[in-house]
Amino acid sequence: MADLDDLIAQVEDEGLRSQLKARIDLLTRQMKFGLVFERHLPESIRAFNAIPRVGDTVQLRADTAGGDEYFVERLTKRRAHLVSTTTGESLDVTPRQLVVVKRFGDPAFPALRPLGEVRRHPDRPSHPVICGENFHTLQLLRYLYRGCVDCIYIDPPYNTGAADWKYNNRYVDEADRWRHSKWLSFMEKRLSVAKDLLSPTGVIVVTIDEHEIHHLGVLLEQIFVGYLIHTVTIVHNPKGTGKYNFSRVNEYAVFCIPDTGDNVIQGLPTDEADVLTGKRTVIHQDQAEDDDDPGDDSDVEELVDADEAADWPFPTDERDDWELRHARRRGGESSYRHQRPNSFYAIYVNPTSGRIERIGDSLALDDVADMNEVDGLVPVWPIDKEGNERCWRLIPSSMRQLLDEGRMVLGQPSSDGRSWTINLWYPKTKRKKYKTVWWSTQHDAGTHGTTMLHRLLEQRNAFPFPKSLYAVRDTLLTVVRDRPDALILDFFAGSGTTLHATALINAIDDGNRRCILVSNNEVDAKMTRKLLAKNHLPGDEHYERHGIFHSATKPRVEASITGIAPSGAPVEGKYPDGRPLADGFEENVDFFELVYLDKDDVRDGTQFAAIEPSIWLMAGGVGRRNVSDPAKAYEIADNSNYAVLFNRSKFATFKRALAGRSDVSHVFLVTDSEADYAAMCSRLPDGLTTSMLYRDYLGNFRINTVEAYR
Ligand SMILES: C[S@@+](CC[C@H](N)C(=O)[O-])C[C@H]1O[C@@H](n2cnc3c(N)ncnc32)[C@H](O)[C@@H]1O
Known part of the structure; x- marks a missing residue:
């Protein structure tokens, strides 16, 4: 004032x-109504990869509690002469002892430095896992994915007073009397950027316990105007905890759901409804091998157009109660021949009449599928495009019954006319609204969080309080069950449970959901003391490898996707449906570190290589990243779906080259002129997603400024 x-x-x-x-x-x-709190200054960034220069603001690397800031007055290879920005006192140290600090308002130029990958399937998009301060990573993600994210799931520090989080590089503990307002400032900034990432039907879920639930509720109401706020109680610790009065067994998941006038949360199939109330303990498990199990039904593109399917086997006015599903099992779970040997048999098709004539008998496991015609009928086997032997949804006797009832529908033939997709008419699955109290043994964070992590990393206490894998899976399913291509984000990733849960969901229905994880690389206070005593400083490899990202997030993601533990042994144990953890998942992951580029390098265009991973992610992270050469007129990525035009004068040649690459969906045009960009876009074919890249890239990737913060 x-x-x-x-x-x-x-x-x-x-x-x-x-x-x-x-x-x-x-x-x-x-009087103000709503949450009134002291808005603390935004945090500063400690940019370990930046080389200190005269005029920079710096801190001492060893000062892990944040500490004083200094101005670099003189600098040689061996000596840095510093002046404290608060006391004016001077100090001489070696440059190695320093870390550059970007304060709020100093523009910073972020880039993603690759840190490795996991490749398990050539055709699936990649999950990006980013090591970085989430506020700045969110600002970069806002450029890449504004309005695109279907579900944000976060489990932020609960602010218990046990120094479980840092603000401006300092732990916030019980003694900090600004504890609550610092937490609210910290969350407000991140949630405001996160909101911009949500799609019009995107949902954000924040888990929390009693320490901040009430403050969080009011904060969410202030930020998420136009959203409905629902709170689900999850019993995550059935044993109970708490010193006085009550034994607490639950925490909360607060959902902010856009108020579209309709259900955004699609409801739970009735056959799973008991799971979340603990009456049944298994979700998605195929209950009866070889039974009439509807299984999954995701790959809608290949289904026959229901309205064109002739001869409905039900009265016309019941049309809305029926739907077509694939006859072949498609999910990763229980869909392979060896898992259901009785459901591997031929369905015989008459190629002339286009009718299904009869159903063969199950084939013994060691017999080979016979592709030859029998009496002029072509056998169709449940073999997928990659040649994997899968199985039909039903055993032969049940399939024959459906054939008799006219519930089998033959789809389009393959190009060689030797195979067809086959669909089945099913009564539509009924859905029930989710209840707001979930009590399931699968949500026990001890067994399915801590013990699961122990199995994956072969190490106790690798990370404190990971969530139950199945609690995260069930939370995500409320939003992405019917969104097989959903984009999911967790920017407080911790041990990476959210990506593991996403892979588990994809395996159920062969979905292509992608999950972006962000975690910092905090080293806990006890380990920090030990490392400093040995003269390992923040920024050193020896120090950083003990941080959360390098010791928990990355190895957990690697172990869950590959099925191989850090020692090289297969991960022990099974998922509830019997699938071994050692199978891993057919998913791809790219690990990155958020680094800050030097402004001068960015301006002269030499940093395109550093920016390319971001561009690749923006285009969907498909295939493999290119290493483009900005000295060329243009580049069309060999193994991905994006192209970059560097030299505007070669637009015509670029356009001709694009015509030969129907797989390219994203085009980046380098120009500083909005008018020029619009003119080029108008000449490109419809259906391409275009983006303008400024010649010096500054306009694209500037963060940490007042504008970026808004
Ligand atoms: C409660 S844990 C999340 C646990 C996670 N749900 C799991 O199942 O493993 C919160 C995580 O957020 C990370 N974190 C805290 N502040 C952060 C920040 N500013 N940027 C990025 N990550 C942060 C912490 O390192 C911690 O690992």
Whole structure:
């Protein structure tokens, strides 16, 4: 307020001055409704990869509690002469002892430095896993995925007072009397950026316990205007905890759901409804081998158009109660021949009449599928495009019954006319609304969080309080069950449970959901003391490898996707449906570190290589990243779906080259002129997603500024 009084005092017109003063007095006397808290300054960034220069603001690397900031006054290879920005005292140290600090308002240029990958399937998009401060990573993600994210799931620090999080590089503990307002400032900034990432039907879920639930609720109401807020109670610790009065067994998942006037949460299939109330303990498990199990039904593109399927086997007015599903099992779970040997048999098709004539018998496991015609009928086997032997949804006797009832529908033939997709008519699955209290043994964070992590990493206490894998799976399913291509984000990733749960869901229905994880690389206080005592400083490899990202997030993601533990042994144990953890998942992952580029390098265009991973992610992370050469006129990625035009004068050649690459979906045009960009876009074929890249890239990737913060 003192600032405002000073400003008003400078107004020369006396009348205007007193009017302004009166208005402001009125405003300050009005009661505020809602959450009132001290907004703390945004955090500063410690940019370990930046080389200190004269004029920079720096801190001492060994000062892990944040510490004083200094101005670099003189610098040689061996000596840095510093002046404290608060006391004015000077200090001489070696440059190696310093870390550059970017304060709020200093623009920073982020890039993603690759840290490795896991490749298990050539055709699936990649899950990006980013090591970085989430506020700045979110600002980069906002550029890449504004309005695209279907589900944000976060499990932020609960602010228990046990120094479980840092603000401005300092732990916030019980003694900090600004504890709550710092937490709210920290969350407000991140949630405001996160909101911009959500698609129009995107949902954010924040888990929390009683320490901050009430503050969080009001904060979410303030930020997520136009959203409905629902709170689900999850019993995550059935044993109970708490010193006085009650034994607490639950925490909360607060859902912010856009108020579209319709259900965004699609409801739980009735056959799974008991799971979340603990009456049944297994979800998605195929209950009866060889039974009439509807299984999954995701790959809708290949289904026959229901309205064109002739001869409905039900009265016309019942049309809305029926749907077509694939006859072949498609999910990763229980869909292979060896898992259901009785459901591997031929379905015989008459190629002339286009009718299914009869159902063969199950084939013994060691017999080979016979592709030859029998009596002029072509056998169709449940073999997928990659040649994997899968199985039909039903055993032969049940399939024959459906054939008799006219519930089998033959789809389009393959190009060689030797195979067809086959669909089955099923009564539509009924859905029930989710209840707001979930009590399931699968949500026990001890067994399915800590013990699961122990199995994956072969190490106890690798990470404190990971979530139950199945609690995260069930939470995500409320939003992405019917969104097989959903984009999911967790920017407080911790041990990476959210990506593991996403892979598990994809395996159920062969979905292509992608999950972006972000975690910092915090080293806990005890380990920090030990490392400093051995002279390992933040930024050193020896120090950083003990941080959360390198010791928990990355190895957990690797072990869950590959099925191989860090020692090289197969991961022990099974998922509830019997699938071994050692199978891993057919998913791809790319690991990155958020680094800050030097402004001068960015400006002269030499940093395109550093920016390319971001561009690749923006285009969907498909195939493999290119290493483009900005000295060329243009590049069309060999093994991915994006192209970049560097030299505007070669637009015509670029356009011709694009015509030969129907797989390219994203085009980046380098120009500083909006008009030029619009003109080029108007000449490109419809259906391409285009983006403008400024020649110096500064306009694209500037973060940490007042504008970026808004
Ligand atoms: C409660 S844990 C999440 C646990 C996770 N759900 C799991 O199942 O493993 C919160 C995580 O957020 C990370 N974190 C805290 N502040 C962060 C920040 N500013 N940027 C990135 N990550 C942060 C912490 O390192 C911690 O691992």
